[in-house]
Structures are given as structure tokens and as C-alpha cells.
Amino acid sequence: MRECEVKVNGQTRRREVKDNELLLDLLRERLEVKSVKAACWRGECGLCTIILNGELVKSCLILAVEAAGGEVVTVEGMGEDDSGGELTAIQRAFMEHGASQCGFCTPAFVLTTHELLKRNSSPTESEVTEAVSGLICRCGTYNQIREAIAAVRSYDKRRVSKKLVENAR
Ligand code: FES
């Protein structure tokens, strides 16, 4: 066992972890971050996606000890600082376009959309398709997800959260 300290959505969390403990299991089972989904445990579905030190990663492919000292962001950490609990532009778009059915895949798609728009505020259809190509939605809402991402783009000047606009600079 080793001491592992990681910042999760701005909060410092510490646990003793086993050398072979996955970051996915640390987050879900021991830190109760349940938006991070466990499905395949082998890097195929993308549903355990998180942001680690500013990069999208699959948390089932990373050991907890490898994340020690790092900073994790999950969908729970994405709200606007001054939103008073309101949905972000991406979350609103997913809701308005029916892009979330059972919702199991939604956190991974929302985080991936956030990272896509941060890098590229006006992605083409093929760039959107490529960005989400590593994620599996078992409800098959891919068309609605693409429509939702396009709608976030169209909100850019009017409705995208301050945080997203700032991060996209
Ligand atoms: S649980 Fe990590 S990619 Fe499927």
C-alpha cells in the first residue's frame, strides 16, 4: 500500500492505495465519484474518461499511483463558478437534443465535448465524429450527440459558459 494524494475537482483527496489499484476504482469505489463509469475495464468503451492534468484519459488504463500528485476533473467539476448550480451550455445542449437516454455514457461525452471545444471552438462534422469516436453509447444516440455538439457551437457567441470561452482562448 502507498499513500496517494490527488486533487479531484479542486479538492485534495488522500487514500492508501494498492500498487495495482486502478485510478478508475479509486475514483468510483473509494472516492465516490460515480460519474466515472466502469464498463469494459480494458480501454475499449471510453466511459471511464476523465481529465487528468489537462488531458483526456481512460481511467481504467491508469494506476492510481500514476495519478499521485495530479489533478483530476470529472463532470462534477465542470459547472460554471457563478452558475448557482445551473447546467453548462454543453449539458443544456445534450438535454435539449435528447443526447442522453439512459445517461450512462453522458459524462464521458460531456467531458470529451468540453475538451474538443476548448481546443477548437468551431469543429467540423468530421472533427466532432473523430473526437467522440472512442466512446460507446449503448443506446445508440450518436446522431443526437453530434447534433448537441453542433448546437453548443452555435451557442458560442451567446450562451457558452464564461469558463468554456476562457479555456478556449
Ligand atoms: S471502462 Fe475504461 S475504457 Fe471501458
Ligand code: FES
Ligand atoms: S445514453 Fe445510454 S449509453 Fe449512451
